[in-house]
Amino acid sequence: MRDATDQQTTVAELREIIRQFVDERDWSQFHTPKNLAMALAIEAAELMEHFQWLTPEESRAIADQPEKRTAVGEELADVIGYALAIANELGLDVSLAIRNKMVKNIQKYPVDQFRGRYGRDDPNPPTKEAADR
């Protein structure tokens, strides 16, 4: 089980890993949604710290630097761990929340208007490829 990958792991299994860790330490008393949201934001900042002074290209190059990639993976684990802890405390289903939000995102960012544009503030027109579809 210790080496089950994303292909082999349900979201519920990850949530259970977090829940058990918290329960064994009786930490639910500290895990108000407010505190967990702070903890999540702090971990997100620690993740960001790895990229702070890098150029965009240097930040992509971390994909090929095993040591730095692992360090980034640890921060990502902290971020997602706290996100799952929030889901545990509030009784939220993460998969449903993501599926529902992506339905909204698909409506908000139609392919023909946003292909190749990062958002409404992007002054560029959608790329030609979009018209071809």
Next chain:
Amino acid sequence: MRDATDQQTTVAELREIIRQFVDERDWSQFHTPKNLAMALAIEAAELMEHFQWLTPEESRAIADQPEKRTAVGEELADVIGYALAIANELGLDVSLAIRNKMVKNIQKYPVDQFRGRYGRDDPNPPTKEAADR
């Protein structure tokens, strides 16, 4: 598929939902790890905003307020969505990263020293229950 829950959804399936959304819009060009880490931190702040002025108890009470809970779920979806996008760009396995990090956390926070204490800064001794185990 649209209503598959955390019990029924692998992490890989959620990653694929994000990957497809990004691909269809040709957004990988904007998705440097640096930009995604910023986006994640911004969404973490929006999540935090829901709890900003609430007492600890009021923040827990959101579990029983369907409308607010759903709003929090949307922010949580954004946070996890960007976390998965980072995993996609860097080729990280989220489940392995979390499993590995939790092994470290278990060593860092032994139950007998941290049961009922939020961390090293907590001036309180571990709770009695820990000694009983």
Next chain:
Amino acid sequence: MRDATDQQTTVAELREIIRQFVDERDWSQFHTPKNLAMALAIEAAELMEHFQWLTPEESRAIADQPEKRTAVGEELADVIGYALAIANELGLDVSLAIRNKMVKNIQKYPVDQFRGRYGRDDPNPPTKEAADR
């Protein structure tokens, strides 16, 4: 000069301290507003970390704990230092920006509606004292 207080120090003097430090290291090349905004958010998270697991009352009690208060002061210095670096790079006048924003805030939060209420989401009515004014 080294011990000039808030009473004796103009905002321009603080900005000059930051500008000189950056210039001597030729760091303006790294100080894009984007990078500085990331750095500021990271320092804000480090400040937040001091209060993460504290109760509201415990967080107030830091005012009377000289060692912790100094540690918080260092993080606050980092936050404001990066804020002033942004002002330096973009040519913004901080005092004017704050004065202008406070005019907006005074209009947005009239005393008679918000006295004793943290914002529009606060379900409580304005406190009696407001009516007395």
Next chain:
Amino acid sequence: MRDATDQQTTVAELREIIRQFVDERDWSQFHTPKNLAMALAIEAAELMEHFQWLTPEESRAIADQPEKRTAVGEELADVIGYALAIANELGLDVSLAIRNKMVKNIQKYPVDQFRGRYGRDDPNPPTKEAADR
């Protein structure tokens, strides 16, 4: 007074503007250092949002776009406003905190080692100009 610039404004005067705004609304009750640190982090994220998808060059170009620069200035005002509110609640002198922290920073980043290098992780040697000094 409304149009006093950074040259003409002491830090104490800015702190007084914030203190008065808070007092008139009886908001000190909500202004635990914990809540204010959250508020500051949230405003820092809103500032960051302006630069999220921009290239480094595009983020610098905001210096010449009056409308966007003003919008950034408003977020910066919010960030510094909350930082000053924290100083007010904890009784910290911002100018002394910054002066003391810069002494530490000067020791931590000697010019001859860090001129042209953003930090210890920067693989580049200090620039030639440093040797000339």
